[in-house]
Each structure stands twice: as C-alpha cells, then as structure tokens.
Amino acid sequence: MDVVIIGAGGAGLSAAKTLLKQPSSVISSVKIVEALSYIGGRIKADDEFIPGHRVDLGAEYIHGFKTILTEVVDESKDEWESRLDEDEELLEDIFIIAHADGGPDEKPTKNGEYGVYYLGKEDTLLRYDTDDADFQYLSEAIDNLKWEIEDDENDCVKEKTEEAVNISLGAYLDEHIEVPSRMSGILESGFGNTAACTDLYKISLSSTIDFEKYWEENEVAGDTRLHSKIGMVGVVDSIVEKHLKNDDRFSIHLNWTVASISRDSNGVTITSKDGTMLKADKAIVTVPPPIITSNDIVFDPPLPTWKLEAYKMVGMEGAIKIIVKFNQKVWPEKVQNVIAGDMPIPEIWFRSMKTKVNDGEYETCHLAVGFLTSKAADNLVRILEECVDQDRNEKAAQIILHQLSQMFKFDKHIVDDAYESAIIYDWKSIPSIKGGYMYPKVGMEKSDFHRMAKSIDSQLFFAGEATNTGACCTVQAAMETGKCAADEIIACT
Ligand SMILES: Cc1cc2nc3c(=O)[nH]c(=O)nc-3n(C[C@H](O)[C@H](O)[C@H](O)COP(=O)(O)OP(=O)(O)OC[C@H]3O[C@@H](n4cnc5c(N)ncnc54)[C@H](O)[C@@H]3O)c2cc1C
Numbered sequence: 150m151d152v153v154i155i156g157a158g159g160a161g162l163s164a165a166k167t168l169l170k171q172p173s174s175v176i177s178s179v180k181i182v183e184a185l186s187y188i189g190g191r192i193k194a195d196d197e198f199i200p201g202h203r204v205d206l207g208a209e210y211i212h213g214f215k216t217i218l219t220e221v222v223d224e225s226k227d228e229w230e231s232r233l234d235e236d237e238e239l240l241e242d243i244f245i246i247a248h249a250d251g252g253p254d255e256k257p258t259k260n261g262e263y264g265v266y267y268l269g270k271e272d273t274l275l276r277y278d279t280d281d282a283d284f285q286y287l288s289e290a291i292d293n294l295k296w297e298i299e300d301d302e303n304d305c306v307k308e309k310t311e312e313a314v315n316i317s318l319g320a321y322l323d324e325h326i327e328v329p330s331r332m333s334g335i336l337e338s339g340f341g342n343t344a345a346c347t348d349l350y351k352i353s354l355s356s357t358i359d360f361e362k363y364w365e366e367n368e369v370a371g372d373t374r375l376h377s378k379i380g381m382v383g384v385v386d387s388i389v390e391k392h393l394k395n396d397d398r399f400s401i402h403l404n405w406t407v408a409s410i411s412r413d414s415n416g417v418t419i420t421s422k423d424g425t426m427l428k429a430d431k432a433i434v435t436v437p438p439p440i441i442t443s444n445d446i447v448f449d450p451p452l453p454t455w456k457l458e459a460y461k462m463v464g465m466e467g468a469i470k471i472i473v474k475f476n477q478k479v480w481p482e483k484v485q486n487v488i489a490g491d492m493p494i495p496e497i498w499f500r501s502m503k504t505k506v507n508d509g510e511y512e513t514c515h516l517a518v519g520f521l522t523s524k525a526a527d528n529l530v531r532i533l534e535e536c537v538d539q540d541r542n543e544k545a546a547q548i549i550l551h552q553l554s555q556m557f558k559f560d561k562h563i564v565d566d567a568y569e570s571a572i573i574y575d576w577k578s579i580p581s582i583k584g585g586y587m588y589p590k591v592g593m594e595k596s597d598f599h600r601m602a603k604s605i606d607s608q609l610f611f612a613g614e615a616t617n618t619g620a621c622c623t624v625q626a627a628m629e630t631g632k633c634a635a636d637e638i639i640a641c642t
Pocket residue numbers: 155156157158159160161182183184185189190191192206207208209210211212405406407408435436437440445446468469470576581582584585586612613614615621622623624625627
C-alpha cells in the first residue's frame with residue numbers, strides 16, 4: 150500500500166513510524182505532506198533566542214512517565230545525555246500548577262521549586278500550600294470534581310453522566326461548588342492552561358471529567374521537561390532520525406499545502422494549493438479541527454455530516470507564548486510557576502539556562518514564559534495590533550515586566566534593568582494550525598471523539614490530538630491517534 154499522511158505533527162510522525170515497521174510487501178511507500186516549512190507542527194523550537202538552547206514555542210511539558218512519548222525519550226536518552234554537561238539533568242522536574250494541580254497536597258520538586266497563585270484584584274500572592282480557606286476549598290472541590298458525579302448515589306450514575314453532557318463546567322461549578330468569588334480569576338487562568346479555554350461556560354463538564362479520569366487511570370502522576378539543549382523538538386528529531394529518514398520508502402514534502410482530497414475506486418488523490426497531485430491507496434488526515442471545519446481542504450465526495458458535526462464539537466482558541474530573557478531572576482528564587490487571576494498574563498513559568506560565553510566560562514540567563522490562551526490571548530492580539538513586528542515583542546515584554554514587578558514586589562527599575570529581550574509566538578495566526586489545543590464544547594459526547602477518529606471506506610483515516618478517544622491536548626494524545634490510524638490501515642491488509 151502507498152499511504153499519504155497529511156500533517157507532520159506528533160500524530161503524522163507517529164503514524165509514519167508505525168507504518169514503516171511493516172515490511173515493504175505490506176507498506177510500499179509513506180509520504181508526509183506538510184503545509185509548514187518544518188517538521189513537528191505544534192512542536193517547534195526557537196534555536197536562536199538563546200544560543201545553544203532550544204526554546205519551546207509550542208509543546209514543552211512531558212506529562213506522565215509511561216506513554217508513547219516517553220518511549221521515544223527512552224530510546225534517545227543516552228545519546229542526549231552525552232550532549233549535556235556533567236552537572237546537567239536530561240529531565241527537569243516540573244511543579245505543575247493549573248486549577249487544582251499544584252494545590253496544597255503537592256510536594257515541591259526535588260530541587261525545592263514550587264508554584265504560587267496571585268489574586269490580581271486584591272494583590273495577594275498565595276503559596277501553593279497556603280492555609281487560605283477559600284483556596285483550600287477551591288483546590289479540594291476541583292480535585293474531587295472527577296468523582297463527584299459518579300459518587301453521587303450509585304443508581305443515578307448513568308443519568309447523571311448523560312445529564313452532564315449538556316452542562317458546562319461553569320454552570321456545574323455555580324450550582325454545586327459555589328467557587329468563592331475571589332478565587333474565580335485563578336480558576337479561569339488554570340483552565341486556560343488545562344483546557345486552553347478561559348470561559349468555563351463553553352467547556353463540557355462530562356468530557357472534562359472523562360479527561361481527568363483518564364489521566365488518573367492511565368498516567369503515573371508527575372511531569373517533566375527535556376533539558377533546553379534538547380527541547381521537545383528532540384522528540385521530533387529522534388523519530389525522524391531513528392525511524393523515518395533512512396527508510397527508502399519514506400519521503401516528506403514541506404511547504405506542501407493540501408487543497409483537496411478526492412477519492413474513487415482507484416484510490417485517493419491529494420492535490421496541493423499549487424496543483425501538484427499525489428496518488429495513494431490510503432490517506433491519513435491529521436490536520437487540526439479548525440482546518441476541517443473551515444473547509445480549508447475540499448473533500449470529494451464531501452465528508453459525511455456525522456463526521457463534520459463531530460469536528461464542530463471541538464473548540465480551539467488562541468494560544469500565545471511570550472518568552473522573556475533576564476540577566477537575573479526578578480521572581481523569588483524557588484518559584485517555578487505562577488497562576489495569576491484577573492491579570493493580563495494568566496500563567497508565567499520560569500527557567501534558567503547556562504550559556505557558554507568563552508571557553509570554560511558560563512553565564513546563566515533566566516526566562517519568564519508567559520502563557521496566554523483564549524480570552525487572554527485575544528486581548529493581547531488586540532493590544533499588539535497597532536505595533537510593527539519588533540515593537541510587538543517589546544510591547545508584550547513590557548506587559549510581563551509590569552506584571553512581574555506587581556506580583557513579586559520587585560522595584561520596576563530592577564525588573565527593567567534585568568530585562569534583555571523577548572519573543573512572542575501566536576499559534577492562532579498560523580493558517581494551518583489556527584489555535585492552541587482542543588477543548589470539548591458543551592454537548593460533546595464520547596461518541597463524537599469516535600466519529601472524528603472513524604475511517605471512511607477504508608480509504609480516509611483520521612488522527613490528531615483532538616481525535617483521541619481517551620484524553621486530548623497533549624503530544625502523546627496526538628501520537629497515540631497516529632499509531633491507531635496506522636494500525637487500522639495495517640489491519641486492512
Ligand atoms: C502553545 C502550546 C503549548 C502546548 N504545550 C503542551 C505541553 O506542554 N505538553 C503537551 O503534551 N502538549 C502541549 N501542547 C499540545 C500539543 O502541542 C498538541 O496536542 C500536539 O502537538 C498536536 O499534534 P498533532 O499532530 O495532532 O497536530 P499538529 O502538530 O498541529 O500537526 C498537524 C499538522 O498538519 C498541518 N496541516 C494543516 N493543514 C494542512 C494542509 N492543508 N496541508 C498540509 N498540512 C496541513 C499543520 O501545519 C500541522 O503541522 C501545546 C500546544 C500549544 C499550541
């Protein structure tokens with residue numbers, strides 16, 4: 150079989166890797182076509198901002214220790230470690246801090262790093278283990294959310310779950326949990342990371358609970374990040390180097406935007422924007438949901454209504470990273486992360502990197518990474534609309550500088566003096582991505598995930614982070630779907 154894969158993100162690469170494990174009597178060629186000029190999709194690094202380091206502009210954290218993603222890390226571990234200095238660790242511990250994660254029950258990382266919350270309206274900074282009663286109440290309530298519906302009178306479990314399909318997370322919290330109003334800002338900012346959506350009235354309660362349960366059951370708790378000399382892009386490089394590049398059956402076309410996909414009894418024809426055609430027996434479509442729902446690719450015959458309707462249940466809003474470099478820390482020494490309510494930047498995390506200045510001489514630079522999604526990302530885009538390119542970075546940096554000074558009570562002059570430069574990356578502005586990552590809209594059912602993932606006539610197969618029937622929003626979710634689509638193709642033989 151000849152297979153064409155549309156999209157070179159985690160899903161597409163994992164699909165290619167799985168297909169190429171088959172002998173050539175089964176799989177004769179695998180071609181990836183990708184609209185962008187690089188491999189990785191939402192895994193992308195800036196290699197110039199800090200010489201010798203790869204700053205992640207998209208996916209950065211590795212969630213859990215035993216996943217399809219960590220398999221790749223394990224494969225390359227020794228090779229990567231040989232690139233690091235003796236005192237450097239390949240995997241850094243992360244103190245994850247988003248809604249209830251990172252709450253009072255957590256332990257700091259092994260280096261003693263921890264997270265804090267900032268209540269913008271009352272100018273209060275809370276350590277994760279604060280005894281603030283409202284904070285503890287919120288933490289516990291959100292942590293219990295995943296069990297709340299099921300535990301409530303066993304007989305009603307089914308009805309309750311069905312009812313929950315049409316309830317938003319926001320409405321449920323209003324009715325059953327009554328979040329203390331001074332905590333609502335950090336709640337929104339937390340979900341701005343977890344669901345990439347700050348409007349809790351748009352997010353499906355039942356799918357959110359399903360996701361939480363999936364995490365709990367399938368992933369050992371704990372989060373890490375690859376050393377900045379490797380970055381999440383190391384995972385992309387590893388798959389390409391070890392599984393794709395040296396196989397004669399594999400090829401990739403970058404800057405190749407698919408405009409249409411047509412099918413008949415002879416197979417699938419994939420046509421690019423400039424009219425180039427590729428023929429295949431089967432195709433795997435891994436593009437993000439907004440590409441499907443905005444009809445950027447014309448399907449002939451058209452995609453069936455059941456599939457389109459399922460894709461329309463996926464929400465995907467803006468996501469921006471602002472990465473700011475400082476010559477000294479302008480935040481408390483051990484603080485790794487802050488979730489800020491009612492502030493322009495809902496979340497900022499901190500990293501330090503050692504850079505070589507001369508032979509044997511190093512200096513350390515410190516990064517603050519602002520992460521904005523949904524409403525916060527849209528607000529920033531509005532503010533930056535008037536600026537030309539370079540000014541945009543400076544303007545975005547000024548917003549973070551101001552927020553850091555306010556939250557951590559560093560004199561603004563000290564913050565300004567420590568500031569060196571900044572870059573921003575806006576994922577919604579990339580025409581072949583159009584946003585951050587998926588959230589389930591109110592009304593989305595489990596079956597919608599299956600409909601998105603379901604193949605058509607054993608010719609068209611579907612993958613990508615949002616089509617995962619377990620939990621979405623991550624690199625491993627994307628990789629799992631790519632593997633599933635490839636396995637389904639192999640099963641056709
Ligand atoms: C800012 C940000 C931070 C994140 N942080 C994390 C994190 O810390 N940890 C984590 O696990 N996950 C994180 N994620 C999510 C993770 O990056 C994604 O879930 C995952 O990478 C998606 O992979 P994918 O293959 O499904 O989609 P993509 O990576 O988007 O791949 C799809 C590809 O299809 C291509 N394409 C689209 N249309 C066409 C067309 N017409 N023709 C040809 N090609 C086309 C696109 O260009 C793209 O490369 C983050 C995402 C963002 C944006």
